[in-house]
């Protein structure tokens with residue numbers, strides 16, 4: 001039973017919000033220096049995530065991972081690992097808490113506790129013109145988890161094997177030599193590259209809509225540490241209608257690794273892991 005509102009309900013609702021984590025205190029990323037280091041940069045490695053499949057690629061520290069739309073509008077589910085310690089991986093929830101529900105140029109991608117450091121920085125985004133639309137939607141979300149066969153089974157009783165969770169699991173296993181059982185728990189909540197999402201204003205539900213991405217669009221991610229990147233070309237395609245099935249039109253996603261210009265970034269070093277002492281008061 002819904003309790004009737006208290007007399008001061010209006011004034012309680014009228015309290016102004018405060019930002020949970022003002023990011024002014026964070027050292028700002030030297031995006032201009034990063035961008036300058038990659039003007040005319042050569043591509044030193046490439047991989048393609050086929051439609052409804054995932055691919056893995058290693059990105060040396062100080063290099064850029066460019067994720068490009070090729071063939072048609074397509075969203076990608078991205079996992080990032082410390083290439084030398086798979087326990088350190090992307091922390092979508094804290095990235096969201098720090099930078100907002102969607103990320104773009106200048107935002108950093110953080111690793112989970114107890115490491116909590118910027119493992120990557122977004123330095124270019126051809127979709128940054130999109131902003132926030134009239135539905136509250138925006139691009140490159142850190143809200144959604146990743147489509148997975150368990151939720152599909154829960155909601156529809158299905159056995160579907162090409163959700164991003166399964167694609168990422170297979171690609172991680174293939175790249176590292178781990179078994180599927182060992183790889184699966186390492187798969188984590190993603191950066192939804194090119195995906196356009198938000199929350200409905202009336203019910204607060206997570207929504208998706210057709211991605212504005214077009215072939216030629218890209219997202220440049222500077223690797224602050226050596227990364228293992230695993231990217232799934234989501235079975236939802238542009239996510240205009242549904243995912244977790246073979247219904248949507250799907251396209252590949254291209255991953256290229258760019259090396260910095262010779263002589264650039266010579267003073268740059270990887271950020272250290274978080275300096276909390278880990279004693280938890282004992």
Ligand SMILES: [Zn+2]
Pocket residue numbers: 077146147163164165233234235236243
């Ligand atoms: Zn997906």
